[in-house]
Amino acid sequence: MTWRPTALNVSFLTVVGWALFLAVLTGRVELAVAAVPLVCALVAGRRSGAPSACRIDRELSTTRLLEDECVTVTVTLHAERRLPLVELLEPLPPRVGLERGSPHAFFSLPAGRETRWTFELRGTGRQHLRLEGPHLRIWGPLGLAAAESQHRAPATVAVYPRHAPVRHPPRPLRTQTFVGNYVSPTQGEGIEPGDIRPFAPGDQVRHVNWRATLKLGTLHVTQHHRERNADVVLLLDTLSEVGPEGETVVDLAARGAAALATTYLARKDRVGLIEYGGQPRWVRPGAGRAHLERLLDTLLSASVVFTYVNRDLDLVPPRILPPQALVVALSPLLDRRFVRAATDLAARGFDLVVIAVSPVRAARAAVPRSAVADVAARLWALERRAELDEYRRRGLSIVEWDGVEPLDAALAALGRRWRRRVLAG
Amino acid sequence: MMRLAALVLLAVLAALALSVRPSAPPVAWLATVALVVGGVGVIAWSVPLVTAAGSLVLIAYALALVVAGPAAEPLTAIALGSTLVLLLALVHFAGRVRGAVLGPSVVAAQARQWLAVVGWGAVAALVLTQAAALLAGALRSASLPMAVIAAALGAVLTVAGVIALVAREARGGPTS
Numbered sequence: 001m002t003w004r005p006t007a008l009n010v011s012f013l014t015v016v017g018w019a020l021f022l023a024v025l026t027g028r029v030e031l032a033v034a035a036v037p038l039v040c041a042l043v044a045g046r047r048s049g050a051p052s053a054c055r056i057d058r059e060l061s062t063t064r065l066l067e068d069e070c071v072t073v074t075v076t077l078h079a080e081r082r083l084p085l086v087e088l089l090e091p092l093p094p095r096v097g098l099e100r101g102s103p104h105a106f107f108s109l110p111a112g113r114e115t116r117w118t119f120e121l122r123g124t125g126r127q128h129l130r131l132e133g134p135h136l137r138i139w140g141p142l143g144l145a146a147a148e149s150q151h152r153a154p155a156t157v158a159v160y161p162r163h164a165p166v167r168h169p170p171r172p173l174r175t176q177t178f179v180g181n182y183v184s185p186t187q188g189e190g191i192e193p194g195d196i197r198p199f200a201p202g203d204q205v206r207h208v209n210w211r212a213t214l215k216l217g218t219l220h221v222t223q224h225h226r227e228r229n230a231d232v233v234l235l236l237d238t239l240s241e242v243g244p245e246g247e248t249v250v251d252l253a254a255r256g257a258a259a260l261a262t263t264y265l266a267r268k269d270r271v272g273l274i275e276y277g278g279q280p281r282w283v284r285p286g287a288g289r290a291h292l293e294r295l296l297d298t299l300l301s302a303s304v305v306f307t308y309v310n311r312d313l314d315l316v317p318p319r320i321l322p323p324q325a326l327v328v329a330l331s332p333l334l335d336r337r338f339v340r341a342a343t344d345l346a347a348r349g350f351d352l353v354v355i356a357v358s359p360v361r362a363a364r365a366a367v368p369r370s371a372v373a374d375v376a377a378r379l380w381a382l383e384r385r386a387e388l389d390e391y392r393r394r395g396l397s398i399v400e401w402d403g404v405e406p407l408d409a410a411l412a413a414l415g416r417r418w419r420r421r422v423l424a425g
Numbered sequence: 426m427m428r429l430a431a432l433v434l435l436a437v438l439a440a441l442a443l444s445v446r447p448s449a450p451p452v453a454w455l456a457t458v459a460l461v462v463g464g465v466g467v468i469a470w471s472v473p474l475v476t477a478a479g480s481l482v483l484i485a486y487a488l489a490l491v492v493a494g495p496a497a498e499p500l501t502a503i504a505l506g507s508t509l510v511l512l513l514a515l516v517h518f519a520g521r522v523r524g525a526v527l528g529p530s531v532v533a534a535q536a537r538q539w540l541a542v543v544g545w546g547a548v549a550a551l552v553l554t555q556a557a558a559l560l561a562g563a564l565r566s567a568s569l570p571m572a573v574i575a576a577a578l579g580a581v582l583t584v585a586g587v588i589a590l591v592a593r594e595a596r597g598g599p600t601s
Contacts (some may be wrong), residue, residue: 006592008517011476013587015509018480020580022487027573030502031487032580033554037506037546041514041588044542084534087521106521107528108535115528141538143521144512144591 001138001149002379003047008143022053033212035058035221040092045144051259052081054109056134056151064330067123067162070099075116076135079109085139088117093130095246097122123159125246126254126300160296166408167349170397172230172326173351180229180268184259190224198221202389205323231272231285231322232264234295237331237338238277241304243362252403254299255331259407260293260328273298276313276338282320313341332359339391346395353414356388358402427519427532428467434512435463435475438482440507445489452492455485463512470520472513479509499554506550513573514539 016038023031048253054077061072075088090103101119109115123129133153139146175184183192199219211219234257241248258272264271265287272285273295283291283298313321321327327345331338333356347351364377386397401410439456446452458480466474486505518535563573 006517008472008513009591011472011479012586013514013515013591014476015479015483015513016587017584019482021505021582024573024580026487028487029497029554029557030490032497032576033485033499033502033550033592034483034506034509036553037503037510037543039544039583039587040549041510041542042591043547046590082536085531087525102524104525105429105528108531109528117526117528119526137460141509141542143517175475175497181524224583309535315477353476 001051001136001147003140003145003147006143006146007214009042009045012038012144015326016042024335025290039253039420041142042144045140045142046144047147048333049142050230051138051147051176052079052083052376054079054083054086054138056136056153058131058134058151058153058155060131060155060157062157064158064160065123066160067126067161069159070122070130071117071157072302073103073131075105075341076114076116077107077109078114079111082111083107083109083138084141085143087139089135090119090131090133090139094125094131094181095125097124108386111190119363123157125159126161126251127159128300130161131157136217153381158297158300161255161286162278163255163262164406164408166411168408168411169260169263170326170328170353170411170414172232174324174326175281176270176324176412177229178229178270179194180227182228182267184226184228185222186226188226192225192227194223194225196220217340222372224379229262229268229270229287231325232260233272233274233285233321233325233327234260235327235329235331236273236275236299236302237329237333237335237340238275238276238304239335239338240332242332242334242359242366244366247362247365247403249332249334249357249359249362249403250298250302250304252362253332253355254302254402255403256330256355256357256401256407257328258296261292261299265289265292271295272325274313274316274320275302276341277302278307278309280311280315280348282316285322285325304365310337311386312337313345321350323350328352329354330357331389332353332362333391334359342396343391344392352397354391354396354398355407355410356400360384361402361404427515431515431519432464433455434508434515435460435467436476438505438508438512439461439485440481441501442482442486442489443488444501445495445576446493451490452485452489455481455488459485468515470516470523472517472520475512475516479512482509490580499550501539503547503550503554507547510543510546511539545588 007302016035019035058077059074063073072322080345086107088105094105099122100122103119105117107115133151135150137146137148164236175182187194196209199221203221207223236253236257238250241250241265243249268287270285270287273283276279283295327350329342333339341355344354360377360381367373390399392398397414399410399414401407439460442456443452459478462481463475463478466478
């Protein structure tokens with residue numbers, strides 16, 4: 001870190017030059033005298049040698065947060081020698097909002113003292129928020145010299161997609177063997193009462209249905225349905241993207257996927273994720289909190305990768321996409337390859353629900369408002385409605401979601417009975 | 426608050442220029458233009474505009490001195506130079522800290538520093554003026570062209586010296 005003269009020197013020299021030039025021109029000594037304080041300031045503002053040393057520590061309140069949540073950045077500045085004026089600036093990456101304070105600060109510190117400076121940042125989009133470290137500038141007297149350096153302390157905050165709770169997610173048609181929240185058609189240990197049958201040796205006394213026994217004259221027991229879990233695979237379409245940065249259809253789909261993953265995992269289901277795009281990635285179905293974090297990490301980095309290589313879902317191993325699983329596809333349905341893959345899954349008997357993330361609103365937000373754009377958006381919405389009807393006729397269970405209304409409201413349109421009829425047909 | 430202080434300093438500058446010959450129309454016009462340019466500079470926290478205003482004030486002051494032709498009066502000149510130093514430093518500082526968090530006692534520490542530098546400059550100007558007055562007695566017999574040439578040479582050497590002092594440490598260009 002070395003001292004450098006600032007542009008203010010040019011201003012001082014300009015005024016000194018004018019004063020001396022006019023003094024010579026007019027022959028008046030007052031003008032030369034007026035230049036003396038300016039020259040003295042230039043001499044006083046000159047700095048050489050190494051500037052005062054100081055120590056900077058930076059702390060983040062968290063390294064993981066959801067969209068629209070805040071992280072507090074605390075910078076501690078310790079002056080080993082006197083610092084008349086020190087400037088700190090933390091450059092903010094794009095898609096970060098400043099909630100409180102300022103990333104730019106000035107301090108004046110005596111030797112051996114320290115000061116703290118905090119500001120709050122809000123992650124406004126799914127991202128890896130990277131802070132490189134504050135820039136430091138020590139100012140000389142009158143701002144005529146400055147020494148700059150950067151305190152390199154890169155830190156990353158993972159901003160996960162926000163997710164509202166989903167109260168009524170699509171119910172899976174088929175259950176698995178582990179204990180869960182769904183009432184299975186099979187009989188066994190459980191809470192939900194099922195059929196009544198005559199007592200057989202080995203039956204427990206607590207299962208005896210005394211009312212039926214008295215009515216029929218022989219011992220009868222109540223059978224119960226088992227509570228089972230299900231496998232759910234979230235299929236995220238990253239083949240195409242529309243919308244402004246941070247609010248693209250992929251961002252909206254990632255939010256929906258995060259909400260569904262949280263909901264299903266809370267119901268003891270096993271949840272997997274397939275990112276179907278230029279570079280397919282997947283997470284094997286699993287359960288538990290650690291698995292939720294794994295899913296959120298994958299959703300965090302989901303993005304459109306352009307490639308000429310055309311891959312389909314056949315390359316996905318069966319353990320990633322179990323045949324009994326409920327597949328929830330989140331897609332804008334803009335790319336024919338994804339529509340083909342979804343139709344293929346439905347034809348192969350997969351329990352499939354497609355959440356069609358509307359690209360119309362996202363695209364509308366990316367272009368300036370105009371009458372032509374409004375008409376185009378309405379026409380596109382009509383065309384899209386006809387297209388979705390066509391897909392429904394092909395046997396796909398589709399709900400449309402604009403990404404703004406709660407996912408629960410969109411899923412309410414998905415009647416269980418209607419889904420059964422469609423699958424049976 | 427800083428904007429108000431800068432406007433006050435600008436008004437003081439114009440008043441100092443006008444105090445020599447307030448009735449001369451060209452001086453008043455120049456001072457008015459300097460006030461307008463400086464006012465815009467202060468509102469926008471623009472150091473170049475304030476520098477232009479300072480230069481205009483100096484021209485107005487020189488014009489007033491030529492028109493009025495009063496006896497040499499160094500105190501007004503020292504006040505003018507000191508106010509220019511304060512104004513430029515204040516506008517530069519205020520432009521830098523705009524929108525930033527200011528720690529406790531930053532403004533007070535800066536003000537103390539500026540006043541110390543300005544005080545040192547005023548004392549230096551007074552000492553130089555007294556020394557020049559003593560020297561003038563000794564050089565009373567020297568002819569006018571000789572004195573003018575010597576003064577011009579001194580001025581050029583002063584400017585060159587200051588530029589050399591400032592630029593010696595910096596080879597990579599000035600910092601904004």
